Amino acid sequence: MLHSLKAVVRDDHSAPFFEAAAEGRLLLRFSPSSQEWSEPSARVCSVSQAADLEWREASGTGALVSWTVKPGRATEDRPAVPTVIGIVELEEGPWLPLQLPEVDPADLSVGRAVRVDWVQPEGSEHLPVAVLA
């Protein structure tokens, strides 16, 4: 899959996220007290601010909220490849900024169904991207 994601390495907080990512599973943060989900980087619940967040597996499906297209630079060997970056609202509620590799921008619209897929840039953990569902 052609993408332009940069390498990311794990830290203590994100280790469980990337362990699951290597198995193709998306983890989010979940608060048992509020029953609400938060984005992976959350330290407290995004709805109640409760501190009881734990990692829990999410559906990996969602819908497009917004997006931008960054024009690439053409080289001698190949034409410019644009980068499409979307904000995806996961079924559970949290938003994730995700690249949409190899998508035709003309196919994008608000609410367009997507699912999370995974890529592994060189020297990187597995990283989430979005593909049209």
Next chain:
Amino acid sequence: MGVITHEASGGTAIAGLGITQMGKVYGRSATDFAVEAITLAAADAGLALSDIDGLLVNPGVKNDTDLRLQSTLQMRDTRLLATMQGFGSSAGQMVQYASMAIANGMADVVACVYADAPLTEGKRAGASYGGQKRAMEGVQSLQFAAGLQAAPERYAVAARRHMETYGTTSEQLGAVAVAARQWAAMNPHAQMREPITLADHQESRTIADPLRLLDCCLVSNGAVAIVVTSSERAEALQQPPVHVWGWGQAHPGYVNRRDSEFGLVTGAARSGAGALAMAGVKVDEIDVRELYDCFTYTTLVTLEDYGFCAKGEGGEFVASGAIAPGGSHPTNTGGGELSSYYMWGMTPLSEAVIQARGQGGDRQVDKHDLVMVSGNGGVLDFHSTLVVSPHRKS
């Protein structure tokens, strides 16, 4: 309970303004620019540098200026000294904190400064504000890894959401750019004074779709400083005072989840309402708007959130010519950050001072009794508002 016995219980005013050369001015550091701007602002007010006993420094995106400016200026026994980092909302915030300090007798004359020198000769302007250099570590890096790095692509996502929700068009964004340039043509300080058309906007290259080159602000070397003091003292100084009537701050703290208003409603909504309430005026009494315009979209959404037009109708409002010279709602009368110079919140604040004083020359707006000023920082994360006037608040 504290009792305010100080003369400043009668309010505060901006008494001095200093603007250095702007744009591709090379070979000088941010500190060099800051010293010059403060010196100019003090002289403008008719004060000596030694009259300044408070200093608030907005250190800019690169933190090139800081508290050491005090010793650079040979200031002694300073009573108020801080860096203040609210990104693009800093200028408005500095006026607010300076006013509170003066009202409480903590300082008498406070200089507030923003200085920046990101441009290097022979280097592309875009490289000056490239994405944050940070170790790509942990899940908080996922957005940077995906390519949401610098301001244009992040504001592009916000603008797209507004466009998709309300039908706002690229041509309407273009109307903001064209109006800003029309104003800039009459501003001797402006970096970009060549007229542009809507077609020029539509033909300018895509930076991050839907934003084109002419939707984006400039990059500038330079500095702007203001001097704040009590209204009473300001009235005895050499420039017409610009009295501070009201202020507000609102930092939305958008959650990255369902129901977020990101891109649709900004901190301007609450901040503006607060500033108007404090000033005791209604939005339709405002004569001039000086709005933070890092992108054309920012002007448009701020006009909506302040209530100059209905939510979702910003596109039609700006396309009607309302904000351009001769329009019903003169806005960014110096050309803004899009066409004049990019000094964070000091761009709109400096023009507000000029207009309130009636010193706008060819671009002076006839009726300028109340001026509203916005500051916006981060990606719509931080917001400050001021309402200022040449008249003392009764």
